[in-house]
Amino acid sequence: MLRLARYNRWAFQVKYPTKAPSLLFSFSTSAAESAPPIRVGLTESSGRGVFASRRIGTGDLIHTAQPIISHPSLSSLYTVCYFCLQKLPINSGVLQNVSFCSKRCEEKSKGLKYPLLVKRLACQVISGVVTPDVLDILQPEILTSEKVSLMKKDFALLRRNLEDSSIESDQMAFVTEGWYTAVLARIRINAFRIEYPGGSYEDLLSLAAASVEAEAAVGNAVYMLPSLYNHDCDPNANIFWTENVDAQIKARRDIEQGEELRICYIDASMDYEARQNILYEGFGFRCNCLRCESKD
Numbered sequence: 001m002l003r004l005a006r007y008n009r010w011a012f013q014v015k016y017p018t019k020a021p022s023l024l025f026s027f028s029t030s031a032a033e034s035a036p037p038i039r040v041g042l043t044e045s046s047g048r049g050v051f052a053s054r055r056i057g058t059g060d061l062i063h064t065a066q067p068i069i070s071h072p073s074l075s076s077l078y079t080v081c082y083f084c085l086q087k088l089p090i091n092s093g094v095l096q097n098v099s100f101c102s103k104r105c106e107e108k109s110k111g112l113k114y115p116l117l118v119k120r121l122a123c124q125v126i127s128g129v130v131t132p133d134v135l136d137i138l139q140p141e142i143l144t145s146e147k148v149s150l151m152k153k154d155f156a157l158l159r160r161n162l163e164d165s166s167i168e169s170d171q172m173a174f175v176t177e178g179w180y181t182a183v184l185a186r187i188r189i190n191a192f193r194i195e196y197p198g199g200s201y202e203d204l205l206s207l208a209a210a211s212v213e214a215e216a217a218v219g220n221a222v223y224m225l226p227s228l229y230n231h232d233c234d235p236n237a238n239i240f241w242t243e244n245v246d247a248q249i250k251a252r253r254d255i256e257q258g259e260e261l262r263i264c265y266i267d268a269s270m271d272y273e274a275r276q277n278i279l280y281e282g283f284g285f286r287c288n289c290l291r292c293e294s295k296d
């Protein structure tokens with residue numbers, strides 16, 4: 001999970017509903033027939049969380065999820081579809097100069113190409129795909145006043161960028177400093193880094209190139225339901241991507257009804273101190289999982 005956040009004390013006014021979202025879930029036919037075996041509820045000490053509503057077996061697909069917003073990483077701009085992040089075909093060793101894998105993806109993205117999730121979201125709102133408050137339900141990062149000042153500079157750039165694109169002022173009336181910081185505060189702690197499992201020769205080549213450029217991810221995306229999963233350093237569920245931006249969540253072991261489902265936000269092979277530091281510095285919380293409580 002991409003977590004760039006620093007979690008400091010600055011009273012940030014947010015709309016933060018506790019109602020579970022009911023949109024943007026999609027369910028595979030191999031998952032439960034009608035609804036996934038989960039419910040969203042309150043945990044004792046980690047805010048909202050996702051719980052098993054019935055027993056789930058090891059390896060079961062719990063649900064899949066489509067993103068609210070996504071964008072390719074800069075090194076993948078021309079190698080994956082700009083909308084669904086699926087790898088683009090390679091033609092005789094030369095990458096085709098296309099950015100969408102299909103007409104459908106091109107139409108769904110309305111042809112818009114912006115490198116940042118927040119700009120992408122602004123464009124989606126302007127083109128009527130989503131409403132400006134679509135991310136309000138997600139937990140925001142708590143921002144320092146210094147961070148907000150920095151964001152304001154970026155905000156001015158975004159406004160200028162939209163004005164330069166000849167977008168009518170009433171169409172972008174929602175693009176205020178308040179909207180920008182609130183959206184970014186959510187993106188920063190809820191965006192996932194999308195990496196595909198390496199397999200083919202091309203995958204290995206691009207992985208090698210990516211490690212030189214320190215960017216193995218094909219892109220980033222924000223989802224609704226997956227953002228409600230809390231972290232565990234020994235998780236009982238995994239989130240992963242196989243060929244495009246659609247996420248899959250699977251059980252890593254048998255899970256009893258009522259048990260909280262948790263995924264791992266970081267590299268769980270690190271030691272206790274390193275994990276705690278990364279989770280605190282980057283994600284803004286002290287991990288309360290069993291593994292951390294026993295300082296393993």
Ligand SMILES: C[S@@+](CC[C@H](N)C(=O)[O-])C[C@H]1O[C@@H](n2cnc3c(N)ncnc32)[C@H](O)[C@@H]1O
Pocket residue numbers: 045046047048049138139189190227228229230231232283284285286287288289
């Ligand atoms: C992506 S959100 C997860 C959903 C969140 N609990 C909510 O109510 O929206 C990440 C936030 O959940 C809390 N959290 C997640 N895992 C945690 C853990 N292992 N220990 C303590 N807090 C945790 C932290 O506040 C963290 O910033």
